[in-house]
Amino acid sequence: MDAPLSPRESARFVAENSRDVLVDLEGVRRAAELLLPAASAWRVEQWKALHELNPRGSDEAALNWVFLVDTLNFSFWAEQEERKCGVRYGGRAYTGYWALCAAVNRALDQESLNFLFKGIPITSASYYATVTLDQVRNLFRSDTAVPMPLIEERHRILNETGKILLDKFGGSFLDCVQKSEKSAQKLMHLVVENFPSYRDVAQFEGKRIAFYKRAQILVADTWSVLEGKGDGCFEDISSITMFADYRLPQILVYLGALKYSDELLKKLLRGEMLSNGDKQEVEIRGCSIWCVELIRDCLLELLEKRGEKPQGEINSVLLDFYLWDYARDHRDDMRGIPFHHTRCIYY
Numbered sequence: 001m002d003a004p005l006s007p008r009e010s011a012r013f014v015a016e017n018s019r020d021v022l023v024d025l026e027g028v029r030r031a032a033e034l035l036l037p038a039a040s041a042w043r044v045e046q047w048k049a050l051h052e053l054n055p056r057g058s059d060e061a062a063l064n065w066v067f068l069v070d071t072l073n074f075s076f077w078a079e080q081e082e083r084k085c086g087v088r089y090g091g092r093a094y095t096g097y098w099a100l101c102a103a104v105n106r107a108l109d110q111e112s113l114n115f116l117f118k119g120i121p122i123t124s125a126s127y128y129a130t131v132t133l134d135q136v137r138n139l140f141r142s143d144t145a146v147p148m149p150l151i152e153e154r155h156r157i158l159n160e161t162g163k164i165l166l167d168k169f170g171g172s173f174l175d176c177v178q179k180s181e182k183s184a185q186k187l188m189h190l191v192v193e194n195f196p197s198y199r200d201v202a203q204f205e206g207k208r209i210a211f212y213k214r215a216q217i218l219v220a221d222t223w224s225v226l227e228g229k230g231d232g233c234f235e236d237i238s239s240i241t242m243f244a245d246y247r248l249p250q251i252l253v254y255l256g257a258l259k260y261s262d263e264l265l266k267k268l269l270r271g272e273m274l275s276n277g278d279k280q281e282v283e284i285r286g287c288s289i290w291c292v293e294l295i296r297d298c299l300l301e302l303l304e305k306r307g308e309k310p311q312g313e314i315n316s317v318l319l320d321f322y323l324w325d326y327a328r329d330h331r332d333d334m335r336g337i338p339f340h341h342t343r344c345i346y347y
């Protein structure tokens with residue numbers, strides 16, 4: 001099978017051949033203007049501390065936490081927004097992606113007590129390579145009546161991924177990072193080649209394309225947790241694209257940078273499911289990636305024109321992180337904008 005186009009080339013190809021989704025250049029420019037004040041202050045060191053559930057350290061344990069979480073980082077959306085999985089931790093209730101992180105930290109707290117007496121921490125491959133479905137149901141149990149979606153797939157993926165990490169990387173994601181020799185692209189391809197659940201690919205207009213959403217966010221979270229230093233000093237981090245999930249398209253439509261055809265908008269407003277790999281699902285994901293690439297280019301142009309240098313760096317990773325956080329903080333403003341419902345293990 002021929003190798004797929006890179007995520008960036010896949011996004012360009014989809015945007016050039018899309019029928020139901022449009023990247024609106026005027027909207028891209030307006031979004032860049034809106035984001036510019038924040039963008040010039042983005043620095044990789046700040047990100048980890050922004051969220052209380054992120055690991056604090058930059059050691060092997062923190063990397064194994066990131067690898068476990070990003071291996072399960074998919075499909076938290078609920079059919080009814082008010083009936084969704086939730087996890088209470090540290091006196092707070094978390095939903096969505098943060099419910100996953102809260103469940104992992106809840107287990108680590110419990111496990112670390114047992115660990116003193118004999119337990120095995122959830123982030124170690126030797127644990128999740130053979131964890132049972134019942135144990136996974138308990139580890140990721142919801143504190144609401146709604147369980148975390150795709151729990152059987154999560155169990156299968158944990159066993160598969162744990163076994164491979166043990167066989168090929170001595171059970172440590174740090175080993176995988178070190179084998180990437182400070183290249184983001186090399187790490188992304190190492191992950192996709194070795195771990196089947198990360199192979200986020202599709203067929204579009206006769207071409208094989210790749211979005212690699214979870215592999216790219218794993219590289220980004222590795223860069224973030226290592227604060228861009230040491231093994232995480234990826235000189236090609238700016239080649240990583242935005243992560244094509246189901247939240248970013250929603251915020252890009254809200255900002256006016258992405259537009260849906262009437263037919264597609266009606267379908268999404270009805271909450272109709274799109275299958276992973278469907279033409280319209282691929283168009284939403286591919287155009288979103290291309291849209292963020294253009295917003296990033298616009299930000300750099302605006303700074304250039306103003307003769308300003310950013311304090312940190314402006315790349316698609318930090319732009320994506322910011323937009324994703326922005327979407328979570330503006331959930332109510334975005335009520336009228338639907339997000340697409342696809343149930344799969346890739347995002």
Ligand SMILES: Nc1nc2c(c(CN[C@H]3C=C[C@H](O)[C@@H]3O)cn2[C@@H]2O[C@H](COP(=O)(O)O)[C@@H](O)[C@H]2O)c(=O)[nH]1
Binds near residue numbers: 073076245320
């Ligand atoms: N494009 C993009 N997608 C992201 C993230 C994250 C979490 N990253 C943060 C954590 C550490 C860093 O500090 C990042 O700020 C999760 N997701 C995706 O969203 C969906 C969950 O949404 P909801 O149901 O509302 O929780 C699901 O597909 C999940 O895979 C991101 O950053 N970018």
